[in-house]
Amino acid sequence: MRTQYLPLMLLALYWGVAAAQLRSPDVRFEPTPPAVVQAMTDLAAVRAADVVYDLGCGDGRIAVAAARLGARGVCVDIDPQRIAEARENARAAGVAERIEFRNEDLFATALDGATVVMLFLSPEVNLKLRPKLQQLKPGTRIVSHWHRMGDWKPSKSAQVRLEGRNHDVFLWVIPASPGPAR
Numbered sequence: 001m002r003t004q005y006l007p008l009m010l011l012a013l014y015w016g017v018a019a020a021q022l023r024s025p026d027v028r029f030e031p032t033p034p035a036v037v038q039a040m041t042d043l044a045a046v047r048a049a050d051v052v053y054d055l056g057c058g059d060g061r062i063a064v065a066a067a068r069l070g071a072r073g074v075c076v077d078i079d080p081q082r083i084a085e086a087r088e089n090a091r092a093a094g095v096a097e098r099i100e101f102r103n104e105d106l107f108a109t110a111l112d113g114a115t116v117v118m119l120f121l122s123p124e125v126n127l128k129l130r131p132k133l134q135q136l137k138p139g140t141r142i143v144s145h146w147h148r149m150g151d152w153k154p155s156k157s158a159q160v161r162l163e164g165r166n167h168d169v170f171l172w173v174i175p176a177s178p179g180p181a182r
């Protein structure tokens, strides 16, 4: 074997292992309709100071909508094709520099600095994510399209009727931590 190819082979091995570590999506891609994206950003009251994560961001439409409101976005998807589409959509909208793209598993990704978390996943994935979300700092808003969060009651909800279907959107706000026990 020619030793000058060794770095290339190691790089290929590294990418192969990294790609294999990403499992198949827990939920298939289905985009949130634009009117529902608007209801989600309204319900979360997204503003310029926010850092908006979309866990399972698909084609990036929610992160793009948040970036258009001046916020910073973090677009996380396990499917590299979705991340490529999201990057392209953000570039076309002129907001790519406001969004971080992560081809990662949403259960493994760090939620550093999150002030808003957007979800359109499934009841099971929401429930599995719930403990991680409940560790976010007080005041963080979580908005889910369609799916609830088990017995964690939302503080607000909205509904968008489209083509004969009601799209529910739910908001949870991380409460202030309880003070020390007396």
Ligand SMILES: C[S@@+](CC[C@H](N)C(=O)[O-])C[C@H]1O[C@@H](n2cnc3c(N)ncnc32)[C@H](O)[C@@H]1O
Binding pocket: 024, 025, 026, 027, 028, 029, 030, 031, 032, 054, 055, 056, 057, 058, 059, 060, 061, 062, 076, 077, 078, 079, 082, 104, 105, 106, 107, 119, 120, 121, 145
């Ligand atoms: C129903 S789509 C929602 C897309 C986008 N958030 C929207 O509302 O338009 C769910 C997305 O989650 C992604 N996904 C599923 N399981 C995932 C996981 N474990 N980690 C990261 N992304 C995941 C899928 O690839 C898909 O793009």
